[in-house]
Amino acid sequence: MRYLAFDLGAESGRAIIGTLADARLTLEEIYRFPNEPVRIPDGLHWDVLRLFHEMKEGLRRAAARYGTGLKSLAVDTWGVDFGLLGDKDILLANPYHYRDGRTRGVMEEAFKIVQREEIFSQTGIQFLPFNSLYQLLAWRQQHPDLLSQAQAFLMIPDLFNFFFTGIKAGEFTNATTTQMYNPRTGAWAADMLAKLGLPVNLLPAVNPPGTIVGQILPRVARETGTGEIPVIAPGSHDTASAVAAVPAAGPDYMYISCGTWSLVGTEVREPVINEQTLSLNFTNEGGVGGTFRLLKNVTGLWLVQECRRTWARRGENLSYSELTAMAREAKPLEAVVDPDHPSFLNPEDMPAAIQAYCRETGQPVPGTKGEIVRCALESLALKYRWVLEKLEDILGKKLPVVHMVGGGTQNELLCRFTAGATGRQVVAGPVEATAAGNLLVQAMAMGEIKNLVEAREIVRRSFVLKTYDPENTGAWEEKYEVFVKLVS
Template sequence: MIILKDSYKFLAFDLGASSGRAILGTFNGSRIDLKEIHRFSNDPVSINGNLHWDILRLFYEIKQGILKASIEEKNIDAIGVDTWGVDFGLIDEKGKLLGNPYHYRDIRTEGVMDKVFEIIPKEEIFRETGIQFLWFNTIYQLYSMKLENSSILEKAKTFLMIPDLINYFLTGVKSTEYTNATTTQLFNTVTKQWSWKIIEKLNLPKEIFTNIINPGTIIGCLTEDIQKELNVSAIPVVSVASHDTGSAVAAVPAEDKNFAYISCGTWSLMGVELEKPIINESSMNLDITNEGGVEGTTRFLKNIMGLWLVQESKRQWEREGEKLTYSDLTQMAKEARPFENFIDPDYHEFGLPGDMPNRVRNYCRATNQTVPVTKGEVIRCITQSLALKYRYTIECLEKILYKKIDRIHIVGGGIQDKMLCQFTADATGKEVIAGPIEATAAGNIAVQAMALGAIKDLNDARRIIRNSFQMQTYKPQNTQEWDKVYEKFIKLIK
């Protein structure tokens, strides 16, 4: 039985590719206030040539977040966890984790996509799943294990996506949340069930896949062991939109339906929200994906490499002994000459860890462009290329939808890059509304509130989010200059 209250306290865990946070959200019926109470790094670990997530360390940090929240607020109404997509853990017959989950940037999926296509044609996979073809999708990770005769896969009794694995550690309940399941390319976006056809053709073990639950489902409560360890009550755990982009899109503060969004961070997820998936030749050829959203919606979007390019460049310069802030890099980029060179942000080699500045230079050299030398020139090249890729993507979306999109909402940590926000308005010629920065946590908490009956529905959640967070609007400038270089960019990426 749900009992409504005047004020709620929700705890959101938002785990990204480089860090995680515990965010305490207070909802008083009209607005959401957020407070970060715990932050921790998420450091992948390379072992014997393979890249893994340190899942036990992450779970330790999650328990620390619960402990800190319980000290600050005695009565936490619910907990929700969101993470990145595609990655997973495997559980044995005794309920024990079989090894550390692999990182999606691990090299084990190199060449596996083509081997899958030898068994199931690319067109059939897209008809069945509607998902963009990315070399690290779950389907290729699992099939790589099949090709290697993995003993872990042979012993596995349960497959759990990363947020579902964490929820299992918290509650003891095994289930798979809808929005993250759709990222696997093993899920039928139309029937909203696992694609047994693909699973059977690849001879993957059917029995490991659990039932699908919708965002807003109360999974269970913290286990007795965790209650005793942390001296907390039996706090309910809600399965939110556990794919972090699903939570971020739920927090887009749109007032109508005619908008595009960019969930901007390590990745740039750019798309629109639809009632039903669009699975046809055009969406497949343009490499657009149909992922699940809150209230059964479809996130019709494209994965773009995003600020990973800047982050990895910064890491390289730090490895070389230079300590630079993102503000330093932005200022350097502003001082560099515009439109000297461009890259395709989604060029395959940019997706791997390593010397990103040198890869950018090599790309420009190979495509007969001016080679960026300074740090500012490298960052300028990356940022203006991202803005132009956004323009290309929104034109693809408009072509498939047969309509013009009025405005772009940018949410997430990437809105701190004001130069990128302005470049996006300039390149696309559309109004850009930036905010909230904490969209993923806000969406996570909104779905928790929906589960407890404190927020009515998604429209109500977006109204509350508009009233809760500050936005900044960017108007297009210098559009003629961007129009001129866009043609050059298009020739480069095609």
């Protein structure tokens, strides 16, 4: 059977066909398009109408190639961002980008009404200033008249599902990223939201991954040349789909879904909401198959992406492979940064921000492009170790293997650094874990796969995985002591 996955990330979106035959999954990218946020006077927005146009083009190309052979489609995207619909389902504004600055200080204002401890007890979600909760509070503060017109709140993948089907519905894995959903009760945290003066009536019913949302609208079918194929909610948060495709054979492992963000965690059957996870600012996001993802959001290859973008603005257009080659030649473990320091959230000049951090913390200041990129990659590897140690403390057990999935696994230097920093064997792959997980959940929804265990067996058979063993662990141990002081 053939399924169509729309996988939208922070830089681009793809339409990917998955063919499941003989217990193997093969992937075919049929369309790729840019995902570029747009800054206008009121802030930074996602261009969702353009993205939907591009998705319909991907669907048109899929239909032209495979006709009625497509069994379903599904959309996954990043979390926390959302759209608001008004009367007659009008989109009230282009959704804001999570890196927009309008939520600055909003989280602290919320704590004056509902204590931090209560918010965590209700939601189990890591405190980040751009969580949906604080974005919606920013709407109430800055656009109260517009918010009063809202009749529906839809996370970004749910919004695209609405564009495809006309049906307004939520999905579990993305709902849990909002810091407005109670994973223990399986419902929106209505009492907490009421205390904060937020309209609970906007929030949709929440369906589990693998739910058939509905059939695509007849006009979309006519536009794209498809039949009335079903739209399925996968793990619509891209990390949930990526973790569904982690090729683990047992429960004791740490995963790193590595891209613009690094989502670093493990899979558990129940959310872990206690004083320890609160103090460490860990998060409990929904997963596929009745699981939860106990994890930490770590600023990932954003540091390298922004360095590359800064240099490109200066006329130095370098590929990621060229930058990695430069980093490979730089001197190892000279200076490190905390990737999650606020100065790296959205600086105008990322290389200068990294240099300033090193200067202010009394470390050697990286000067060349190779030194700056190496600093970023080594710092990421050390942050992965920090999360690994905290996870093992929380769970009271060792996690002997690290599974790295996603586009970041193409950076072999980062994979090697991760093995050295953690002292664990690293299994890298698949690169297209998010798309694979999306497609396999569709197959589960259509009855072709029984469960998550079978899906992961298919991943192990279908993709080439690469193993990295720890190297130079003594030097990593020494630098880790420096890193821990910086993080603390």
